[in-house]
Amino acid sequence: MPLAERDYQVRLEVFEGPLDLLLYLIRREELNIYDIPIERITAQYLDYLDMMQMLDLSIAGEFLVMAATLMMIKSRMLLPPEKRAATVEDEEEADPRWDLVRRLVEYKKFKDAARFLEQLERRQSDVFTRHEVVEPGAEVPVGPPTLADVSIFDLLGAFQAALKRIGAHEDLREIFAERFTVGEKIDELLERLREQGEVSVTRLFERMRSRHEIVVTFLAMLELIRLQQIEAVQRGTFGEIVIRPTADAGVSVGAASDE
Amino acid sequence: MSEAGAIPELxxxxxxxxxASRAPVTVDRLVQVFHQAAERIGGIAAGFAQVGREEVAAAIEQVRADLAAAGIGLRIAEVAHGYRLESDPACGPWVRVHLDRMRPQRLSPPALETLAIIAYRQPVTRAEIEAVRGVAVDQILRNLLDLQLIRVTGRSDLPGRPWLFGTTQRFLEHFGLNRIEDLPGVDELRRREAQVAAPDGCGAGLAEKPPAEVAALAAGSAAETREAMGHDAG
Structure with a gap:
């Protein structure tokens, strides 16, 4: 579904890469990383890619390269082992998945190492010295400042669930009903958060009856996260995702988006 | 030292x-301080002319023990190959209120991942980092250079002579590490396992981008880093 009448360009750069998405899917589906069901994972990967393109998120070209790699592996898996081994010298690489598995396992180790650094950093944030400290201040944003607690893929998962629920039951009257703009949805979302404090993402999409409204609402949410007006937190791994205003929110972005 | 005649203890x-220090201080530096003071000031400072490493190390341990015994929210930590006086993390919440730093800005997960790769694999090229992460890292590298958490350590012999990146003293200070070797699993992660010469990995494609702009920025920040370090050493 192309979002033709785009009133508001949401520029959330996805800093996570294709390997992050694969690891996310493997973890979510509780798959064995050494024996990935390539057909299933490829289908899910492409689903996510579709969503990101539909939302017009600025995804890196590497996502497309990985899609091609997955499809190539999938096609090679269909060949009998004798035939496919002909192209590869190494006995070990007779399994077309091997190279990908090696990369995933290696990357996973560094993600774990990064988590260790995060713990150290957290501990250090309560330590003060007279030394000049490294302060990732406002002028020097380091990556996305906002999605630290929930990955973009978790959010996309919630979005996907909402779209699925609509499925074929999209109310035809809704399709031709009034169009929403991201600007309006931003105001609406802020208003709702002011009243309720926090809203679960599932509840947020609950009463919506058109894909259009879900897409626009989702984009509004991403934009508010990017502007650090709201933050998304997850209760446990793959738990419910809740959005709430950030501590230093309060600046009205609604006014700016009305233009 | 105007307190007439009062000779301070080591x-x-x-x-x-x-x-008074702005950066962690090594035992060697402290020994040097005692020698230089004896030469330049003389007088009571001359009395400490013969102070050696063992005595300095023992004095540091005394300060550490005295601070702990006094329980005044200060402690000595071993950081970045030296010693630094720092506040007790248990008192952190109050200090944060005082400094109005309620939500400390932290590095993003992608930035931390990039740093982890650099920390373990240094010296490492951008292409090598991208091969591991599977996504471009120019912007992140630029930010990390600005924050002086990484620096350019040289150039690789590979075609195009790409820049090599490594971590800085500041990196160690920021994470409260004494040495890189204190990171867990250094031996395992440091070397590329099973040297497969990435034939069609996405790292190869990314590497073709001219690193000119990053390099220019890198050179600038590296100079700053050197300057900062010069101050520390001097």
């Missing part, structure tokens, strides 16, 4: 130097 001097 540990008092060590404590004062640590307090």
């Amino acid at each position: 540990k008092a001097i060590v404590g004062a130097v640590l307090f």
